[in-house]
Amino acid sequence: MRGRIHRASLRLPHWARAQSSADLQNRSRLPRRPRLAMPSLVVCLLSLLAVTPSAVLPDASGWPTPPASEAPKPQVSGPLRGGTADHTKFDELRGPFASGPEVTEACLGCHTETGKHFMENIHWTWSYEHPETGQQLGKKYLINNFCTNARGNEGMCAQCHAGYGWKDESFDFTDETKIDCLVCHETTGTYYKIPNSEGSPACSVMFEGKPPIDLAAVAKSVDLPQRANCGSCHFKGGGGDNVKHGDLSTALIEPPRTLDVHMGVDGLNFACTACHVTNKHIWAGSRYNVVSKDTEGTGLPGQRTDVATCESCHGLAPHPVDSLAAFKLNDHVQSVACQTCHIPELARGGVATIVDWDWRTAGKTRDGEGYHEEGYIQGNGKHRYTYKSIKGDFTYDENIVPEYGWFDGQMVYTTIDTRFDPNAESIEINGFSGSREDERSRIWPFKRMHTWQPYDKGHGTLVYTHLWGEDEAAYWGNYDMAAAIEKGMADFGLDYSGEYGFIETISWWPITHMVAPKEQALGCGDCHRPRDSRLAEVKGIYLPGRDRNVWLDNLGTILVFGTLAGILIHAGIRFFSPKGGHH
């Protein structure tokens, strides 16, 4: 027991503890209550009065407020701290640079091995072959139920490829100078990317008139990736802020601790790479192959840099054992993912996520032109589009109670090659597996995304839709779905029946970000309750408080109340019989 408590107090890695101990020092500078000694009691009481309450007590949220004059703390990126080089002093970065690849050449001049390393990672390859299912996954191939497919639309979608110029199949994945170092490492906030091909005039107008980028200034600013760097793509997946994930939004660029206890600027101020630890430009953490139950915990010092699980920092007994309830909570780790209790709602922080998308209504025009409508005001006051001619209707939601289910970490995707019953009511874009009986599974929270999207009605397959392009088949600008699918499929030599329809699809997004402070975590009673249990739909378990045997409860109730009735009758007879045994 003692060892456990000890371990719980040591659960932060050393690089994160350094910051925590700085906080402690700040706290220790606060005035202390004088120790009461009998002879000087009066003096002490007077001095207590002299200390203002606000200096003694933490602020209303219970978190010590840092002094206003303190400079903003740097984001905590992981083990690498206290850099050995100042990039602003490098002659190689003085510029001027005419293009991004020129900057990359300068980077690779010193970072000689980085190009090779980088080309192995998923940000470059957009390709992932699942080691267990053997499925060919990755953005390069997959179909989702947002904008449907990047394939064939790279001119637009590969804005989020960490490279320069991928617009079609001719892109050279072996050219190191095409790596975009800046999108992840620049810190000026002035760097941006535009589509790699022009696209339809109806769309390209959106990207005109942007200020030129001072590449030399941007290059000199490089640092370990900040939340805003990762967020420039990951916060905007699916075509807009928080559209896709639900737990990754621009609210995380400068989040309060209450939104995310790790990333909070008034808390630990973690960058993404504090958890998504990076080794040779390969990041820990995968959405295709999730570690749903970490049984190794923190490991020995220097180990566990290849996982982004909660347990890799917090250990396998994460709750300090200071009560019976905490003892039980540590037991729950076997069945329940940390995220299930500690992320009580998704799409928090004022940025909504899309939960429903209807491609059937796309393509409406006014005077031959596409248009869009705003119809949702999200928590931070911003208006969101609820209809776009190029995409159809959207439904937004925020502060959403997740769906819960047993999850073994394995996603099985419906890919372009998957054949399904063309008359199926709905199909899962990424069904997930897991059960109570499977020892790798735990109960996880998910965002559920529902979409009506085009499919091949004749063959029962999903389709690649040609959305982006300068040609007349590109859906965005021409609004002809039949032509867009025809070309989208033909470009990759795929068999298409020629008849498309719309089918309901579901995708599941395991929720793992926006971890709330512990005081906002779910309580026992949120799941252990007869009605409205968070886990009402979770199968394969007997959940005390939620579950009961109705027969037993009825029999037991009859027994108890039958006994009471018998007692009343017995007492009644005693009372009314002339010689009864009452007193």
Next chain:
Amino acid sequence: MALHRVKIFSLFERFWHWSQMLLIVVLLITGFGLHGFHDLLSFEQAVTLHTGAALALLVIWAFGTFWLFTTRNWRHFIPTASGMWNVLRYYSFGIFKGERHPYRKAYWRKHNPLQALAYTMLKLVLFPAIWISGLAYLFYFAWRDIPDAAAWLEGVALIHTAAAFAILTFIFIHVYMLTTGHSFRDHVMPMVTGFDEVDLTPEEEAYLRKDEPEQIR
């Protein structure tokens, strides 16, 4: 044979009885709360109280069982048919006619045959059922990886809940019985003071008077 006021419940036995009573009331209230029958406490509070009370009760039971055997008091609970019929007859008919309770406490038989049977069943069936199932319930996560653990847990929960209903029923009857025969107060006071009227043989009386005078008044 003559009636005397004799100490039949030792201090430990009285402590055992009343602490057990208190803990069982806490367990019943929190337990049925956990089961979803009421919302008087949060689930966390109820679990904490329920577990704490259960562990305390187990400790008391361990001491109680040890005491029963080392003091030979367990013999009070040996079931017997002798006199059972009269007691049953009394509760079914005699009590309404104002008859006197047929049973006289003896020095080595402080419970009437019905009582002895009821307490024996409580000690040998209901209590073990609830604490064995309760411990299995509490330490579910130690055996959750055996095959069909969830189904076993449901069985454990079923036994635990059924035993709880039965114990609640026992308590109602137990308390009601205090109103029969003598007054309610006459029935409760022996468990407070330790003394009750007992039919002593002359030899028992002589022994007590000489060797254990503090046990007899």
